[in-house]
Amino acid sequence: MPLFLFRILPGVVLLLCFGIAPQRAVPAAPPERIIRGGSIVTVNPAQPTAAALAIADGKIIAVGDEADVLRLKGPNTEVSDLGGRTLVPGFVDGHSHFASAVDVQVQALCASPPAGPCASVADVVAQLQKLRARRTIAPGGFVIGFGYDPDLLAEKRGPTRQELDAAFPDNPVILVHVSGHGAMLNSRALARFNISAATPTPSGGVIGREPGGNEPSGLLFETAFLPIFSNLPGPTDDEFVELLGSGQDLYLRAGTTTAQEGATMKRQLDLMRVAADRGLLKLDVVALPFIAEIDTIFAGRPPRNEPEYRNRLRIGGVKLLADGSPQGRTAFFTRPYLTGGPSGQKEWRGEPTVPQAMLNHWFKQVYDGGATLFIHCNGDAAIDAVLEAHRFAAGDDPAKPRGTVGIHSQFIRRDQLEKFAAWKITPSFFTLHCFYFGDTHVTNRGPEQASFISPMRSARALGLRPANHTDFNVSPLDQLFTIHTAVNRVTRSGKTLGEAERVGPLEALEAITIDGARMYGEEKQKGSIEVGKLADLVVLSANPLTVPAGTIESIRVVETIKEGKTVWRRAAGDDRP
Numbered sequence: 001m002p003l004f005l006f007r008i009l010p011g012v013v014l015l016l017c018f019g020i021a022p023q024r025a026v027p028a029a030p031p032e033r034i035i036r037g038g039s040i041v042t043v044n045p046a047q048p049t050a051a052a053l054a055i056a057d058g059k060i061i062a063v064g065d066e067a068d069v070l071r072l073k074g075p076n077t078e079v080s081d082l083g084g085r086t087l088v089p090g091f092v093d094g095h096s097h098f099a100s101a102v103d104v105q106v107q108a109l110c111a112s113p114p115a116g117p118c119a120s121v122a123d124v125v126a127q128l129q130k131l132r133a134r135r136t137i138a139p140g141g142f143v144i145g146f147g148y149d150p151d152l153l154a155e156k157r158g159p160t161r162q163e164l165d166a167a168f169p170d171n172p173v174i175l176v177h178v179s180g181h182g183a184m185l186n187s188r189a190l191a192r193f194n195i196s197a198a199t200p201t202p203s204g205g206v207i208g209r210e211p212g213g214n215e216p217s218g219l220l221f222e223t224a225f226l227p228i229f230s231n232l233p234g235p236t237d238d239e240f241v242e243l244l245g246s247g248q249d250l251y252l253r254a255g256t257t258t259a260q261e262g263a264t265m266k267r268q269l270d271l272m273r274v275a276a277d278r279g280l281l282k283l284d285v286v287a288l289p290f291i292a293e294i295d296t297i298f299a300g301r302p303p304r305n306e307p308e309y310r311n312r313l314r315i316g317g318v319k320l321l322a323d324g325s326p327q328g329r330t331a332f333f334t335r336p337y338l339t340g341g342p343s344g345q346k347e348w349r350g351e352p353t354v355p356q357a358m359l360n361h362w363f364k365q366v367y368d369g370g371a372t373l374f375i376h377c378n379g380d381a382a383i384d385a386v387l388e389a390h391r392f393a394a395g396d397d398p399a400k401p402r403g404t405v406g407i408h409s410q411f412i413r414r415d416q417l418e419k420f421a422a423w424k425i426t427p428s429f430f431t432l433h434c435f436y437f438g439d440t441h442v443t444n445r446g447p448e449q450a451s452f453i454s455p456m457r458s459a460r461a462l463g464l465r466p467a468n469h470t471d472f473n474v475s476p477l478d479q480l481f482t483i484h485t486a487v488n489r490v491t492r493s494g495k496t497l498g499e500a501e502r503v504g505p506l507e508a509l510e511a512i513t514i515d516g517a518r519m520y521g522e523e524k525q526k527g528s529i530e531v532g533k534l535a536d537l538v539v540l541s542a543n544p545l546t547v548p549a550g551t552i553e554s555i556r557v558v559e560t561i562k563e564g565k566t567v568w569r570r571a572a573g574d575d576r577p
């Protein structure tokens with residue numbers, strides 16, 4: 001018998017004699033903190049629930065029976081009482097844009113309820129005017145708004161360039177679309193970026209034109225918008241670092257203990273590094289350098305992941321882009337949109353961001369370098385292109401585990417999902433779309449295709465373990481609402497979108513804990529409440545596994561704990577998500 005079996009045998013015998021024994025690692029010193037007094041949902045199938053846990057050196061050292069865990073208590077152990085509330089693992093962000101936590105403090109929120117206050121074009125203009133006043137933006141200074149959704153405004157359209165010119169004759173205005181993939185610019189902003197009637201529409205992009213002419217309407221999407229997006233005027237370096245410090249509270253109040261910066265520019269990475277090295281980060285941040293910036297970020301060397309966090313920041317892969325957004329009608333499909341293109345195009349299927357040859361080259365560059373590849377893809381034609389690029393770059397071993405992630409993968413077909421399973425490509429789904437854009441997708445794509453959006457249940461049935469995400473600041477950072485939408489799949493108008501794809505609350509919780517951790521290759525340290533893992537934890541006001549499914553959205557994060565330390569606590573009387 002091998003030696004290791006002798007070592008584990010006593011534990012096995014104990015388990016057989018007394019039922020479930022508490023998980024415990026023998027600590028050198030008493031724990032710093034014990035948490036008890038509520039429900040503990042561990043997301044560990046070997047021990048799904050527990051009554052108490054103990055923490056030392058930022059790690060979980062015991063999980064189990066209250067009496068057993070309390071026996072470890074020393075004179076300096078802090079005992080935290082859950083007061084009947086529920087403890088779950090810290091949330092692991094399947095995809096969002098951490099640096100947006102800076103943007104949202106210096107830009108106007110122009111989203112529609114419940115994500116923002118805008119019900120009409122006038123509301124959008126008012127939000128922009130309020131920002132100009134609040135930040136005392138001088139004539140010539142940029143006024144930037146985000147989150148506007150033309151489909152949800154009373155007029156069923158966004159502000160025109162002329163309306164923005166009238167309200168802001170002296171300021172360039174950029175109003176970023178809710179997808180983050182396009183914007184409406186006023187005349188001053190168009191001029192500042194040298195976009196005129198003479199500017200050709202770039203391949204993979206949209207420049208809206210005035211009827212009957214070549215004059216830009218102000219609407220830009222995809223590759224026409226990317227150069228502006230990459231150079232959005234923003235805060236100074238010092239201001240950025242400071243705002244990152246305060247902005248991370250948005251993530252902490254959502255219970256997120258590992259965040260993603262899901263398309264990192266060189267400057268953002270440099271400034272996040274400054275913030276990290278000053279000790280400002282209270283949660284782990286996985287940065288994914290944007291493909292267009294990897295030559296500068298990796299200084300000409302092959303793109304690589306950083307295996308360890310340094311002061312809570314590490315590079316965890318590279319972000320690529322295959323198409324646009326379905327709600328912006330720039331996602332790339334094999335069949336046309338039922339409603340045409342964003343500037344009235346007929347027989348419009350959307351477009352790939354780059355030609356297939358370029359996508360193949362990108363995949364090869366990232367695979368050869370050994371970094372994890374995260375690719376944004378939404379429409380089924382874009383997903384075909386992703387599979388083709390994977391086949392090209394992976395050579396004769398397409399099934400080798402590379403950790404490749406299809407961010408969104410929203411309109412994946414069943415045959416493509418099977419390919420994802422065979423080739424070990426993990427989808428990071430976006431079930432919030434069922435609520436925020438579900439009705440729009442039914443109009444744009446028809447009920448059958450819309451119902452298979454983010455097919456969480458089918459993916460799991462094929463053995464995939466999809467993550468789930470907010471794509472902040474595309475939608476608010478409400479992690480309980482990601483669980484709610486994965487479980488209920490109800491649209492704004494109250495229809496169920498794809499009943500067969502609903503999952504249970506535990507599966508929905510797994511997607512934003514253990515499956516998110518697995519996506520980053522961090523499942524040995526994070527994602528469940530188990531001995532030896534980091535004490536990244538969230539206290540919830542109620543148990544998402546036991547409340548009626550339709551009320552999961554009303555559960556609030558009460559406290560967020562990173563490596564045993566409380567990093568955010570809800571103030572009395574605060575009932576916002």
Ligand SMILES: [Zn+2]
Pocket residue numbers: 095096097262471
């Ligand atoms: Zn994104």
